[in-house]
Amino acid sequence: MQSDKSLVKTIGSKIWGLFSLLKFTLFILFCLAIVSIIGTVIQQNQPAEFYREEYGKWAPFILRIGLENMYHAWWFSTLLLLLVLNIIVCTIDRFPPKWKATLESKVDVDARFIKNLLNNHTIVLQDEPVRVKEKIINILRKKGYKIKEADGAEGVSLYGWKGIIGRFGSDVVHVSLLLILAGVIIGSVTGFKDFGAFYEGELTTIPATELRLAVDRSWHGIPLPMIERKRKASDIQLRLDKFWIDYYESGQIKQYNSVLTLSDNGKEVIKGRQIWVNAPLSYKGFTFYQSSYGIAYDRVKQAQFILKDSKTKKAIAQPFDVDWNTPYEIPGTDYRIKVIGFVSDFGFDPATKTIFAKSAEHNNPAVNVEIYKSGKLVSKPWLFYNYADLFAAIPDSHYELVFKGYKGIVYTGLSINKDPGTNIVWAGAALMLTGFFMAFFIFHKKIWVKVRANSRGTEVHIGGMINKNKLIFERELSEIVESAKSSASEGVKK
Amino acid sequence: MKVIMSLLFFDAAFWFYLATMILYIGYWILKKEWLGQAATIMAVISTFAISMMLISRTYEAGHAPFSNLYESMTFFVWMISIAYLVMEFKYKIRVVGAFVMAIAFAAMFATSMLPYRFQDIEPLNPALQSIWFELHVFSAFIGYAGFGLAFGMGLMYLIKARFEERKISHFLIDRFPSSAILDELSYKSVAWGFIFFTLGALILGAVWANRAWGTYWSWDPKETWSLITWFVYAAYLHARVTRGWRGKKAAYVAVFGFLSTVFLYWGVSFVLPGLHAYATR
Numbered sequence A: 001m002q003s004d005k006s007l008v009k010t011i012g013s014k015i016w017g018l019f020s021l022l023k024f025t026l027f028i029l030f031c032l033a034i035v036s037i038i039g040t041v042i043q044q045n046q047p048a049e050f051y052r053e054e055y056g057k058w059a060p061f062i063l064r065i066g067l068e069n070m071y072h073a074w075w076f077s078t079l080l081l082l083l084v085l086n087i088i089v090c091t092i093d094r095f096p097p098k099w100k101a102t103l104e105s106k107v108d109v110d111a112r113f114i115k116n117l118l119n120n121h122t123i124v125l126q127d128e129p130v131r132v133k134e135k136i137i138n139i140l141r142k143k144g145y146k147i148k149e150a151d152g153a154e155g156v157s158l159y160g161w162k163g164i165i166g167r168f169g170s171d172v173v174h175v176s177l178l179l180i181l182a183g184v185i186i187g188s189v190t191g192f193k194d195f196g197a198f199y200e201g202e203l204t205t206i207p208a209t210e211l212r213l214a215v216d217r218s219w220h221g222i223p224l225p226m227i228e229r230k231r232k233a234s235d236i237q238l239r240l241d242k243f244w245i246d247y248y249e250s251g252q253i254k255q256y257n258s259v260l261t262l263s264d265n266g267k268e269v270i271k272g273r274q275i276w277v278n279a280p281l282s283y284k285g286f287t288f289y290q291s292s293y294g295i296a297y298d299r300v301k302q303a304q305f306i307l308k309d310s311k312t313k314k315a316i317a318q319p320f321d322v323d324w325n326t327p328y329e330i331p332g333t334d335y336r337i338k339v340i341g342f343v344s345d346f347g348f349d350p351a352t353k354t355i356f357a358k359s360a361e362h363n364n365p366a367v368n369v370e371i372y373k374s375g376k377l378v379s380k381p382w383l384f385y386n387y388a389d390l391f392a393a394i395p396d397s398h399y400e401l402v403f404k405g406y407k408g409i410v411y412t413g414l415s416i417n418k419d420p421g422t423n424i425v426w427a428g429a430a431l432m433l434t435g436f437f438m439a440f441f442i443f444h445k446k447i448w449v450k451v452r453a454n455s456r457g458t459e460v461h462i463g464g465m466i467n468k469n470k471l472i473f474e475r476e477l478s479e480i481v482e483s484a485k486s487s488a489s490e491g492v493k494k
Numbered sequence B: 001m002k003v004i005m006s007l008l009f010f011d012a013a014f015w016f017y018l019a020t021m022i023l024y025i026g027y028w029i030l031k032k033e034w035l036g037q038a039a040t041i042m043a044v045i046s047t048f049a050i051s052m053m054l055i056s057r058t059y060e061a062g063h064a065p066f067s068n069l070y071e072s073m074t075f076f077v078w079m080i081s082i083a084y085l086v087m088e089f090k091y092k093i094r095v096v097g098a099f100v101m102a103i104a105f106a107a108m109f110a111t112s113m114l115p116y117r118f119q120d121i122e123p124l125n126p127a128l129q130s131i132w133f134e135l136h137v138f139s140a141f142i143g144y145a146g147f148g149l150a151f152g153m154g155l156m157y158l159i160k161a162r163f164e165e166r167k168i169s170h171f172l173i174d175r176f177p178s179s180a181i182l183d184e185l186s187y188k189s190v191a192w193g194f195i196f197f198t199l200g201a202l203i204l205g206a207v208w209a210n211r212a213w214g215t216y217w218s219w220d221p222k223e224t225w226s227l228i229t230w231f232v233y234a235a236y237l238h239a240r241v242t243r244g245w246r247g248k249k250a251a252y253v254a255v256f257g258f259l260s261t262v263f264l265y266w267g268v269s270f271v272l273p274g275l276h277a278y279a280t281r
């Protein structure tokens, strides 16, 4: 029992020790770098076919370990988790001693201690020790040092320091990193990203997510609580008022623009706000982005037809335009026509006997029309733009109806996002930059001064250290010594 | 569109940079003070010429001069020149100029070799029309410049440290600043570079992506390579505070980091597929 416990303890402290090692950090960073390189070489999130074609016998391996979606693979998350643990353990391990060592420092030191410092000077001045001390305190204060003073056996000791917060820059950076990751996780759990095609004038209800704690799964009888995301309708409705494209003189696209109106609980809260790429609209945590545009695949604004004589194949009248879903008297006949359906790329599913658009491309456009005679529905055919006389549209007549053209409806493609983690990420980023500044540009400097009278005058030992940037410190220390000398000699002259 | 002035300034700057590089190398080898002063003056003239190139380009294009590779390369040269001159002014070590100006001239040379279609001015596509894009590139390039300086000094450090260790003397190497100074200065360059790279490439890039596409991070190859590069420099910073990794190993990481930066900047656009593959960033 005893040895068991100590074994656990030993292993525990070994692991703790590993995680507190900076070399382990370097190792994780290199692993992350290497793995990410692989992720940029192997294209991500392609269909399985792609990998079979591209990588042949390696494809099963790639798909098996998730190299095709590696930023979401368990081992990638594990690496990030290791980094997080590493940061937490390192901070817990090092912060308390660092805090102590930084804040508490000896004030009363002897001359030997100062002489052992990397940077130190010894000078002898012809002035009263008390006045020398005051001078040096002044000089140090002017340079921004805080000062403590102690009377020891060997004379007066001064301890001056500045830039303590520079020591904690790295901790701020590490905390900020955790904050950013927290923001990313919060965003991915509670947020959503959606895409929709919107048509002018149409009102659409925006979806939202709902989080729910579900405990319907278990593992060996132990209930596994899981957070479940559910889609539901929000109170917000969106209407596209207008969409258009701006062009450069050269014909290249300059900008996509949409004008949006939002209502919340039936009340219009945002009226006719224009958005474009790089200028989204935000409302109550939802953000609407201009993302793409296209021509509708399932509806048209207007279809154009020609009526022909089925025998002579000659047009009987001028082509005529029929608005979507609006009955129209075919000129010179007692027929009426109504356009009720459209697909841009005709497809038929024999299993369910349904007609659908195979793609959003306008490869094989077809309209579905209803034909009425004296107010009675007589037929409901699909007419093809590419194949004119496939079916007789109007039964028992000498007419032939040809689908001649159409005016498509342009839709705007909007991304709709809700990501409550984003602001946390930005806060983390700001904190990180602050931490960098603290770590890189604020140096922790400590200076000890011993002032004592001896036979030749007042002997002053000055020495100090800095956590980095030795070059600057050498210079600063010499400046302090020089001005101590000169102001002391001025004092003598007076 | 008319791109006459900027091309003229570019051509002038090309020869100026060649001269600058030769003068610095001459100063390094011959150790004549007047050569050093001439090199500095020439570096200022080159920087001025490249500034004029960027200004005229901005005027001709009507937008900030980093919408394609040609413009952004020039911008990199400008940035690293300024960073170097600031350093020379502050620390008075001219020998470093031989290495840095070699990098600057190499960039000028590579830029001049770009096919003509890259040199032309393109109107900005909708996604690029954002102040965030401009800030993003501007700041990222300060980062690149810092990394470039650190690369030059990292190489010098590796050479110098080897000579110091074996106590060998060679007149060319003896003129390098001491390895301690080189280490200190390349750390400083990485520190500046790291801040602006983090701000520009990662944070402002994310802000821009979030404005334009509604996602601050989408793992496209360019983004991923920025992260890789960032990891490498994070490793450098940690190497410097790790016993056993200080010094040479850290310098190797700095050198490797710049190779990663170059790939991030050139390689990704041409080699890897993805959002940024239109080679304009």
Ligand code: HEM
Binding pocket: A019, A020, A021, A022, A025, A083, A084, A086, A087, A088, A090, A091, A094, A167, A169, A170, A173, A174, A177, A436, A439, A440, B231, B234, B237, B238, B240, B241
């Ligand atoms: C990619 C993630 C990380 C970044 C960007 C980062 C950044 C930094 C920075 C900027 C410094 C200051 C360096 C300097 O002052 O020269 C630093 C120091 C340090 N980092 Fe990290 N760090 C990361 C991950 C980690 C991890 C995972 C650990 C876990 C052990 C860690 C431990 C340390 C330690 C111990 C120091 C030295 C602290 C000191 O001397 O005051 N870092 N880090």
